[in-house]
Amino acid sequence: MDHAYIRTLIEALEASTLTELEFSQNGSTLRLAKSLTKSTTQSLAASQPQDSAPAASVPNAPHAIAAAPSAAPATQTLKASMYGVVHLQASPGAPAYVTAGQRIQAGQTLCVIEAMKIFNEVQADEDLLIEAILVQSGEEVEAGQALFRFQRSGADV
Structure with missing residues (x-):
């Protein structure tokens, strides 16, 4: 996964009301959780x-x-x-x-x-x-x- 894309996902999670986000691509999974x-x-x-x-x-x-x-x-x-x-x-x-x-x-x-x-x-x-x-x-x-x-x-x- 591209670092810039990960940063975009983090910013999108922070701006939303979601508390968790999980993204999978090419066999890799990224799970973000907001406190x-x-x-x-x-x-x-x-x-x-x-x-x-x-x-x-x-x-x-x-x-x-x-x-x-x-x-x-x-x-x-x-x-x-x-x-x-x-x-x-x-x-x-x-x-x-x-x-x-x-x-x-x-x-x-x-x-x-x-x-x-x-x-x-x-x-x-x-x-x-x-x-x-x-x-x-x-x-x-x-x-x-x-x-x-x-x-x-x-x-x-």
Whole structure:
């Protein structure tokens, strides 16, 4: 595939309301995925039915937790913003970014999602208590799949 044509596809995806684009030519396939902005993610979340616990949205630039405001239960889930392979540690044998029961601070890396050989850090944008890690390192995750269960620092923990 021609680099100029790929750039044209990227620009077309950015200008459209589509979130994914897949193109095949001469046995090669190119899959482009656009990350949702915080406002787009929040409007999509508002239009979808909610679980008993409010879902956290994960904007892509930078990847961070944007917990939906709520006076309901303090327990929330962090969901993957994209399809990819989740890494819970920087390298094999390295300590995990976070562990269950750990209090974390805003800006701390929770995990990394690898998609198309690009490593996207998922970071907290506020202080949290990680209740549970719901995936295994190296596991393929789908966009919207729950990765962590947490409580916001403002809740009684």
